[in-house]
Amino acid sequence: MAELIYQADCYVTDFEARVTRVEGNKLFLDRTAFHPTSGGVANDTGFIESSSGRWNVIDVIEEGDVAHLLDSKPDLSVGDIVRGHIDWDRRYRLMRLHTADHILTAILYKEKGALVTGGHIDPEYAKSDFSLERGEREVFEEAIKKVNEIASSGIEVKIYFLPREEAMKIPGIVKLAAKMPPTLEKLRIVEIPGIDIQADGGPHVRNTREIGEVKLLKVENKGKGKKRVYFTVP
Template sequence: RLHTAAHIITAILYKNYNALITGGHIYPDYAYDDYSLEKFDPKIFRKAIEEANNIVKQGVDVKIYWLRREDALRIPGIVKLASRMPPDIEVLRIVEIPGIDIQADGGPHVRNVSEIGEIVFLKAVNKGKRKKRLYYTVKP
């Protein structure tokens, strides 16, 4: 649930602020992600979570499929992540939340975003220049 939530939040922050995810970690009961935001403003994260919760309520199915590397690299939005994968990986696992996000990804995901539950803002921390950290959790 947290991993799929991270995809949605990251897609929103990229779309609205051109912020890239630069790190993060998922624990059993919460997660944090670091973003390349210039300005530290917790309201940015609160708004992103509000928008993410609206997407969760829409109940979009999560699609998982496999593509040959050369085909995957043609898809806008996954090129950066996919190109970081070892060159010997010929087939990539694609996780798509239609209209929201598409990435090469090997992590666990829900079948439908409604399974995430409510995404809850915990805190925001300024970790330095272009490194703003968001802590969040999900509840049923």
């Protein structure tokens, strides 16, 4: 398994790594800062280069290991050294939306008992599904207002690891309606002190002030007891 640089430091945009496998236009490395599509958060893009060429990373996939899908078959062999470069603008929007989503999820969980039943975060906007019997637009307007109040207060976002057994004793550590964290010995924890704590493997900002002002886009009824909210950041 590749070392996941983004789990330790979400702000790393350039890194050096060694090729461990090449399968067509899929490239595998011993370490990477590229985040694959996972946990409802879209993948990073960018490029990988070496002395023999440069290739755009058009997708990043979790296949038991992290596969970097390139725009063409790379002229690379196992053991070659490459440099990876993340599209920072895309990554940073994903980080801001992801942290905002954690705050929104915490508010609806605490105030309405709502669990997350689905969703996805793209650079343009985030969408989240919640288990809510009553979910009029006013409910989400009030929740987004509270998200912005919390974001503007400038709370430091903490990221650390805990043994799985210890982590699973924390109330609300999992807010997904039908999914448990992977069966790892240690879980990566994302905590916004006083607001939220969740087991989570994706990229986040260091401080809630970085989120900016969250804007509610629309609310949809997706069936009995299921409401979907769309929101974005500047």
